Amino acid sequence: MKHSNIPIFIPELACPHQCIFCNQSKISGQKDIPQPENIPAIIESHLATMNDGREIEIAFFGGSFTGIPYDLQERYLSVAYNYIEAGKINGIRLSTRPDYINEKILDLLKRYGVKTIELGAQSTDDTVLLASGRGHKSEAIRQASELILKNGFHLGLQMMIGLPQDNYERSSKTVDDIISLGADNTRIYPTLVIKGTQLAKLYEMGHYKPLDIPTAVSWAKEFYLRFEKANVKVLRVGLHPSEELDYNKSLLAGPYHKSFMELMMSAIWRDILERELKERHDEQLRLTVNPHQVNFVWGYQGSNKDLFQSKKLEVKISGDESLSKYEIKISHC
Numbered sequence: 001m002k003h004s005n006i007p008i009f010i011p012e013l014a015c016p017h018q019c020i021f022c023n024q025s026k027i028s029g030q031k032d033i034p035q036p037e038n039i040p041a042i043i044e045s046h047l048a049t050m051n052d053g054r055e056i057e058i059a060f061f062g063g064s065f066t067g068i069p070y071d072l073q074e075r076y077l078s079v080a081y082n083y084i085e086a087g088k089i090n091g092i093r094l095s096t097r098p099d100y101i102n103e104k105i106l107d108l109l110k111r112y113g114v115k116t117i118e119l120g121a122q123s124t125d126d127t128v129l130l131a132s133g134r135g136h137k138s139e140a141i142r143q144a145s146e147l148i149l150k151n152g153f154h155l156g157l158q159m160m161i162g163l164p165q166d167n168y169e170r171s172s173k174t175v176d177d178i179i180s181l182g183a184d185n186t187r188i189y190p191t192l193v194i195k196g197t198q199l200a201k202l203y204e205m206g207h208y209k210p211l212d213i214p215t216a217v218s219w220a221k222e223f224y225l226r227f228e229k230a231n232v233k234v235l236r237v238g239l240h241p242s243e244e245l246d247y248n249k250s251l252l253a254g255p256y257h258k259s260f261m262e263l264m265m266s267a268i269w270r271d272i273l274e275r276e277l278k279e280r281h282d283e284q285l286r287l288t289v290n291p292h293q294v295n296f297v298w299g300y301q302g303s304n305k306d307l308f309q310s311k312k313l314e315v316k317i318s319g320d321e322s323l324s325k326y327e328i329k330i331s332h333c
């Protein structure tokens with residue numbers, strides 16, 4: 001069944017931390033914090049475009065929801081819960097920090113129909129967490145994950161690649177840990193340098209070097225495939241484009257691309273094509289793939305076409321619903 005979130009961004013509300021990469025209001029492009037009484041209008045405006053029987057969740061994102069004062073959390077949740085009781089939405093999901101999870105909070109979330117808790121884990125390496133100013137160690141991620149699962153919630157563990165002191169091995173270990181901690185979903189965010197953050201200062205002083213786009217795509221591609229293999233759903237790769245994520249506005253440096261996911265999927269197909277077409281030269285071929293993959297086989301802005309050209313292959317690509325995501329049939333046309 002089709003699934004949609006009604007996102008409600010609560011930037012930096014009650015977050016006393018200053019992770020060195022974070023400037024939530026700039027990332028979400030939103031500076032005003034919606035109050036509980038503003039929530040129905042946001043929900044209603046989304047519901048008006050979602051009347052096709054899909055599964056809908058209200059998603060409190062953008063800050064550390066469970067760091068909000070308890071009473072205020074309850075006010076937000078009770079507004080959202082009215083929509084569950086009315087049968088208009090199926091559940092609530094939210095994002096928060098690992099060290100803002102305890103039994104009392106989980107009881108509250110359970111009472112108001114929260115189904116999924118996404119923790120901003122970012123890394124499971126203590127050196128990286130320390131260098132990023134997260135204010136907790138990887139042990140907090142492990143403890144919170146266990147508590148969330150024990151209380152019957154779905155667990156999401158988000159990760160960032162390219163944080164200060166990060167390297168391929170540390171990010172790769174984070175992937176292993178997210179899988180073994182029992183997450184059923186994740187998001188992969190390449191670290192960007194946003195103006196006004198500590199990271200921006202480090203970058204300007206030459207003490208931090210972000211990943212470049214090819215490296216970020218290459219890591220994301222491998223991690224994405226490992227998560228898929230382990231049945232951990234990857235909900236997002238790369239930040240949502242927003243007006244602020246622009247070099248003329250808040251973005252200072254880093255592997256930002258408005259179509260990062262498409263770049264990554266094109267790279268996945270590049271590998272498949274190189275493997276499957278290894279022995280093919282000077283031929284007219286029809287490649288048949290799942291219809292959702294056709295654009296990725298051509299590559300972002302046709303980036304995979306040079307492979308066909310270098311092999312003097314004349315290629316037609318068609319879709320067949322019966323094929324699985326990475327399946328390809330090759331025939332002569």
Ligand code: SF4
Pocket residue numbers: 012015016017018019022023024062063064097120
């Ligand atoms: S905990 Fe989350 S909201 Fe708070 S500074 Fe860090 S990344 Fe930003």
